[in-house]
Amino acid sequence: MKTFMLWTLLFSGVLAFEGRAQDAAALADRDAAEERYKKLNSTVESLIEENASLRKKVQQLSDRLGTMRDEHAKSASDSSVQDDLKRLAEKIQEVDRKREGDMKQVASELERIAKLVAGEPLPSKGHVKNGTSPKTPGDSDRTGTPKSIPTKGYTYKVQQGDYLGTIISAYNAEFKKNGMKAITQQQVLDANPGLNPNKMGPGREIFIPMPEPK
Structure with a gap:
């Protein structure tokens, strides 16, 4: 009888250890995924802000080009004005190309984030019991609680x-x-x-x- 009880206690201890190991691994995976998500999110925000700045710069350069064209119409014989117009037009094209490149990079980062969050639901940071699935954000409980933010x-x-x-x-x-x-x-x-x-x-x-x- 004592031998049976000893084996029972030993087996229970092994199961408890395995459960804690699985919980620790699940939480580690979650933390790593959250860290990657935060870095990608920060990158996308920076790119969107930079793109807005470039859009504003293109508009300013376009306004300046329009003003110079008006001045050029009044003094068509001035070759220096023609050179300025040409340089300004090239600068606008260069800034606009960079803006388009940044937009493509934003789209690429969004796609990476979408793929990251579209995978399996991450385990909750609370205690995870063996054999049960943790609730994901937005799930309602059995009492009819509204979905969370x-x-x-x-x-x-x-x-x-x-x-x-x-x-x-x-x-x-x-x-x-x-x-x-x-x-x-x-x-x-x-x-x-x-x-x-x-x-x-x-x-x-x-x-x-x-x-x-x-």
Whole structure:
């Protein structure tokens, strides 16, 4: 009888050790995936901000080119004005090419993030019991609790002159290129409790939820 009890205790200890090892491995995988996601998200945000800056620069150069053309029309015989126009036009083309290249890089990073988050649901950081599947963000429990705020998405820092509608439109344009559904303003408001679209100061961070693939 004592021998049977000894083997039972030993077997239970082995199962408990294996369970803790599996939990530790699952949490380590989750932390690694979250770290990769944060780095990719930061890269995409930087590229979007840089692209907005380049767009503004192209507009400024285009305005300057228009002014110089008006001046050139008044003094068509001035060869120096022609040279300035040519150099300015080349500069605009160069900046616009860089902007297009950055947009392609943004699309590529979004695609990588989409592939990352489209995999198997990550285990919860809470205790994971053997033989049970952890709840993923957005799941409702058996008592009918409403879905929680989404946790997969991007953080955008508001710039001077930004509007919520234009921010959402810019993200939807990239989502469309990567075969993903568009998000609505209501979804963004739901993901940002207390956000007032009419009072978004520069530096305010807005969470843009990740849409589902089409």
